[in-house]
Amino acid sequence: MFYNSHMSVDVIQLIPQLRQMAVRSAEGRKTRDQQVTRLRRIFAPEFDASEASALESAIAAVTQLSTVKWAGARFTSNEVINQFYPTGTEPEDYALIATDGSQIMPDRHKAVQYAAIQAAAAGIVYGHAAIPDRLPEALAAIKRKPITFKDETQLYDDVGELVSPGEINTERDLMEIELLATLCETLHAAGLRPIAVADASIVPFALLNEQFVRNSPRRAAELLERIIGALNRMRACKAIVGGYIDRPNSNALTRTCALADAPIEALTDKRRLSDLLKRSDQNIRGISDRYLLEPLLQPSMRTALFEPTWLVNGPSYLGQSGHTMMCCYLNVGSARPAIVRIEMPEWCSDANSVGSMTKVMERHANMGGGYPLILKAAHEEAVLSPSDERAIDHMIERGMIEEGILAMPSFKQEAKDKR
Amino acid sequence: MIVGKVLHANMRAFVFGTRIPESDVPTFGALVRTRNPYRQTTIYGLIYDIAIKDDERGMVKLLSVADNAREEDIEWLRSQLIPLEVSVLCVGYQSQDDQPIRHGLPPQPPIALHGIECSEDAEVVRFTEQLDFFRLVMESQEAPVDELLAATIRMATAARAQGQQKTFALACGRELARLLAYDGSRLEGVLRRLRYDLPSMARSPRQAAPPSGRES
Numbered sequence: 001m002f003y004n005s006h007m008s009v010d011v012i013q014l015i016p017q018l019r020q021m022a023v024r025s026a027e028g029r030k031t032r033d034q035q036v037t038r039l040r041r042i043f044a045p046e047f048d049a050s051e052a053s054a055l056e057s058a059i060a061a062v063t064q065l066s067t068v069k070w071a072g073a074r075f076t077s078n079e080v081i082n083q084f085y086p087t088g089t090e091p092e093d094y095a096l097i098a099t100d101g102s103q104i105m106p107d108r109h110k111a112v113q114y115a116a117i118q119a120a121a122a123g124i125v126y127g128h129a130a131i132p133d134r135l136p137e138a139l140a141a142i143k144r145k146p147i148t149f150k151d152e153t154q155l156y157d158d159v160g161e162l163v164s165p166g167e168i169n170t171e172r173d174l175m176e177i178e179l180l181a182t183l184c185e186t187l188h189a190a191g192l193r194p195i196a197v198a199d200a201s202i203v204p205f206a207l208l209n210e211q212f213v214r215n216s217p218r219r220a221a222e223l224l225e226r227i228i229g230a231l232n233r234m235r236a237c238k239a240i241v242g243g244y245i246d247r248p249n250s251n252a253l254t255r256t257c258a259l260a261d262a263p264i265e266a267l268t269d270k271r272r273l274s275d276l277l278k279r280s281d282q283n284i285r286g287i288s289d290r291y292l293l294e295p296l297l298q299p300s301m302r303t304a305l306f307e308p309t310w311l312v313n314g315p316s317y318l319g320q321s322g323h324t325m326m327c328c329y330l331n332v333g334s335a336r337p338a339i340v341r342i343e344m345p346e347w348c349s350d351a352n353s354v355g356s357m358t359k360v361m362e363r364h365a366n367m368g369g370g371y372p373l374i375l376k377a378a379h380e381e382a383v384l385s386p387s388d389e390r391a392i393d394h395m396i397e398r399g400m401i402e403e404g405i406l407a408m409p410s411f412k413q414e415a416k417d418k419r
Numbered sequence: 420m421i422v423g424k425v426l427h428a429n430m431r432a433f434v435f436g437t438r439i440p441e442s443d444v445p446t447f448g449a450l451v452r453t454r455n456p457y458r459q460t461t462i463y464g465l466i467y468d469i470a471i472k473d474d475e476r477g478m479v480k481l482l483s484v485a486d487n488a489r490e491e492d493i494e495w496l497r498s499q500l501i502p503l504e505v506s507v508l509c510v511g512y513q514s515q516d517d518q519p520i521r522h523g524l525p526p527q528p529p530i531a532l533h534g535i536e537c538s539e540d541a542e543v544v545r546f547t548e549q550l551d552f553f554r555l556v557m558e559s560q561e562a563p564v565d566e567l568l569a570a571t572i573r574m575a576t577a578a579r580a581q582g583q584q585k586t587f588a589l590a591c592g593r594e595l596a597r598l599l600a601y602d603g604s605r606l607e608g609v610l611r612r613l614r615y616d617l618p619s620m621a622r623s624p625r626q627a628a629p630p631s632g633r634e635s
Contacts, residue, residue, distance in 0.1 A: 124495040367485035367492065373478065377499075380476045391531045398530065402457050 035283055039257040043296050047082045058259040061267040068274045072255035072309055079304035087300050087362050088355015093127030095192040099180045100199045100378040101172040104389050105165055106155055111397050111407035113152050115168050118384055119175040120145040121183055122377035130191025138186040173204035174226050181230040188237035195240045195360055199375050202243040202343055210311045231323045240353045243343035252308050253289040290339040293329050302330040302358050322347055330358050332365035421534035428528040435535045437503050448570025450538040453529045460514055462525045464507035465571055467562035472502040508562050510552040522551035540578035547575040550594040569612035576617055588617050
């Protein structure tokens, strides 16, 4: 155990707990490894067609359950569950674009509370644009950075509560995808096929939360309208669109693997099936899809496409407009496994589009040292740094003083600033 | 065109940050302006230092070791706007648009994040109708004063019509001679630089020669 006298935490008092944690972790790993060996069985060549068919029946049965929500993976494409697929080929002429966002959260210790949300993009043109005259305009569009500023009058909801950080993040997610749609249109106008990549899921995090979708239907509908609008625009441009999730924590695939053990007779007994799912959820705790796939998925290979059973992915939501999200895992690592998750709308999830997207992402991840260079570039463009925040704070304070208002940060903020 | 935004400032100087193509970077000695909107003041300054920042994003390093980079990736990275920090010496201001330009320190420094614009030829001519800013430049502790003056005079001369260039250059020479009367060798150094850039001054060196017997 390493510690030194300059650390601000008294590690010594934590030593017993940390030791216990290490022991528990080792024990947990043993149990988990036994589980994982069993779960991985569906990817083995011995997993035959009859077993695959039984698994499909099990998936169909659990998705019908009304008492338990099963957050797993459904294999609805014509790809085979226990088969891995190579990345495809990179198109000759295309424009690769990525967007990212950044925000400054409201802070009650500041002189004036505000929020700032910025989206930005990076783009590279490969090959030639069919309409080169329109290219300069498209490239100039990539440099534009939409920014939303919310002052105190816009930061409170109808009941006088300060908007949550989640709301600000959702707005950021939407700005990113809307910017991506705008850039797809501009690059399409220059005669280029856009390959558009979002940092993380294309669907805003709020909409992945089933409770939110059920309990706040009006707000969910507003968000859905914006995301569907952006996806419609991208579909109209024949873009290949994907969300790139680095170090994914999802266990949708693991849940599906766990169903392979379900006895056939349990599939028709709803109570037994519910109990089985509850038990299986406990057994797979801490086992992510990434962990499951690391020793199996070779570099440049991907899993079969699957459909996550999110509520928002269903026919009443994204599915209604044909935007059901399809996913696969891809190993972009070379020296060691780097399993990432790619999400693509149904309308661009054909083998060619998925092949192009996975190939481009793999090459960019190699160039970027494990994380796609294009996403790194978009992040650098979008980020609102602490110095940007200080400059905005300073301008606000100065503007207030000019208006005869002495707006000061809190004593706590002043104390923190005096370093 | 906005070429950058103020990063930090004091009464005598300010620094602006920019990410523009290398070809568009304003040059050493150029006259630039910004505004202090709270004072309705336009502040003029001369660029005296341009620092090219490191590629803080680390992308050059990443691409330099990538074995599957395409030519388009390299070209794209080259076209990325390099971050620059440009230092500017405050030399004058204009309180209102209809007021004359004053050579001196502005009543307040520029403000953070306000835009910087390069002065066009007409504005350079207008600003350099008087040469009182020479003294401010000479008092600077940070700037390479002699080089800065020479560069500014060269640009201000070039901004004028052909027929006015010689008169202006000679006026500058005379002003320098007056200000550097105590330091003949330094004056000679500045004039040498000017003669190198401005042939019109080389033709009549005696008119701007340092006064004899007053070297310090």
